[in-house]
Amino acid sequence: MAIVTLTTDFGLADGYVGAMKGVILNIAPDATLVDISHEIMPQDVRGGAFVLKSASPYFPPGAIHVAVVDPGVGSKRRALAVQTERAIFIGPDNGVLSWALERETVQAIIHVDRPDYWLGEVSHTFHGRDIFAPVAAHLARGVPIHHVGTPVGDMLSLPLPHPSYDGSGTLHSEVIYIDRFGNLITGIELDPTAVCGDSVSCRVVNLPADAPDLCLTSQARVEIAGRLIHTIVRSYADVASGNLLALVDSSGHLEIAVRNGNAATALKAHVGAPVRVILQ
Numbered sequence: 135m136a137i138v139t140l141t142t143d144f145g146l147a148d149g150y151v152g153a154m155k156g157v158i159l160n161i162a163p164d165a166t167l168v169d170i171s172h173e174i175m176p177q178d179v180r181g182g183a184f185v186l187k188s189a190s191p192y193f194p195p196g197a198i199h200v201a202v203v204d205p206g207v208g209s210k211r212r213a214l215a216v217q218t219e220r221a222i223f224i225g226p227d228n229g230v231l232s233w234a235l236e237r238e239t240v241q242a243i244i245h246v247d248r249p250d251y252w253l254g255e256v257s258h259t260f261h262g263r264d265i266f267a268p269v270a271a272h273l274a275r276g277v278p279i280h281h282v283g284t285p286v287g288d289m290l291s292l293p294l295p296h297p298s299y300d301g302s303g304t305l306h307s308e309v310i311y312i313d314r315f316g317n318l319i320t321g322i323e324l325d326p327t328a329v330c331g332d333s334v335s336c337r338v339v340n341l342p343a344d345a346p347d348l349c350l351t352s353q354a355r356v357e358i359a360g361r362l363i364h365t366i367v368r369s370y371a372d373v374a375s376g377n378l379l380a381l382v383d384s385s386g387h388l389e390i391a392v393r394n395g396n397a398a399t400a401l402k403a404h405v406g407a408p409v410r411v412i413l414q
Contacts, residue, residue: 135164136274137193141186141201142262143174150260154200154267157253161271168193173314177205179230180405183292184311184319187233188385190221199234200262200270201225208258213246213265214289217279224266224273229292236294246283295321297338299345303414305338307388309358309407316396318358320409322388324350336382348413350388356380357410358390359401370394 138158144150151172158165170189174182182203190199197220204226212227218238223231224246246265249256251272256264269282297307297320311319323340338348356363363380366388373379375394378401383389388411391397398404 135162135166137166137168137197138162138270138274139168139170139190139193139197139199140172141170141174141182141189141199141203142172143176143178143182143203144172144262146172150262153260153263154202157263157267158271158274161268162274165271165274170199174203177203179203179205179228180292181311182230183233186223186230187236190223190234191237193221195220198222198224198270198273200266201230201234202262202266203230204228204261207261212286212289213261213269213283214286215244215246215269215273215279215282216240216289217242217244222270222273222279224270226261227290229290232289232291233294242279243286243289244279244283245286248281248283251277251282294340296340296342297322297411299341299348303412305348305350305411305413307409307411309390309403309405309409310387312398312403312405316392316398316400317383318390318397318401318403318407318409319383319385320388320390322350322409322411324382324386324388339386350382350411350413355412356388356390357412358407359403361401363390 155167171185186201214227216223218240225231246269251269253264253268295310297305307321309318310321324336325339352366354366366380370393373393377393380390392400
């Protein structure tokens with residue numbers, strides 16, 4: 135039986151997550167259920183997309199990832215199941231799957247439109263329980279993905295905010311996610327294995343195709359909310375408690391944080407806040 139992961143904005147105060155798990159286990163009792171997160175902010179499709187993108191690569195091949203952040207539930211938006219080389223992704227066609235799929239090889243996109251694989255009664259407000267969970271369970275039991283719906287050629291993608299380069303030594307980006315610690319995750323994605331010279335140095339991997347190869351080193355300066363961070367460090371412990379810092383986080387993104395504090399609160403920053411990185 136497959137691993138089935140769940141990413142939602144349902145929280146744990148109510149029975150919504152439990153109901154989805156009950157549906158899956160009724161159909162696929164041997165499935166392994168894993169919670170990625172149920173604390174996505176309500177209706178925050180971008181937040182769900184980032185969390186799924188960050189966590190899904192660490193699961194074994196064959197995992198089935200269900201993501202339900204679905205402000206359009208009950209509307210004409212499609213329900214999708216997407217097969218890649220490594221996994222299956224299931225969720226609404228609102229972009230919540232798209233960031234995780236950016237570095238996957240997509241083999242099939244299926245509009246999940248066959249009620250034989252849903253629950254008998256489908257609520258207009260809870261497709262997580264009535265459509266996405268049972269479809270995931272049937273796939274976990276080995277039902278071929280093409281049986282659960284109709285192949286389609288497209289899906290909605292959220293624009294993944296790539297940094298831009300101004301040609302004179304400065305990267306421009308924005309905050310794309312804020313975690314529960316108040317750390318500010320930027321849209322600058324890096325490859326820590328691509329060492330460029332010093333102890334904190336890595337190549338920027340998500341620049342536009344016409345940009346030159348660029349490396350972010352410890353000498354780079356980061357500007358946000360009128361504050362300038364003069365160096366990039368390896369870990370939170372490299373600065374004193376309460377100090378502002380920038381580092382490459384565990385997901386490979388440039389992160390702005392306050393040691394033992396909350397950068398979002400300290401800087402009054404929000405998703406979309408502009409960030410500049412002065413490379414020279």
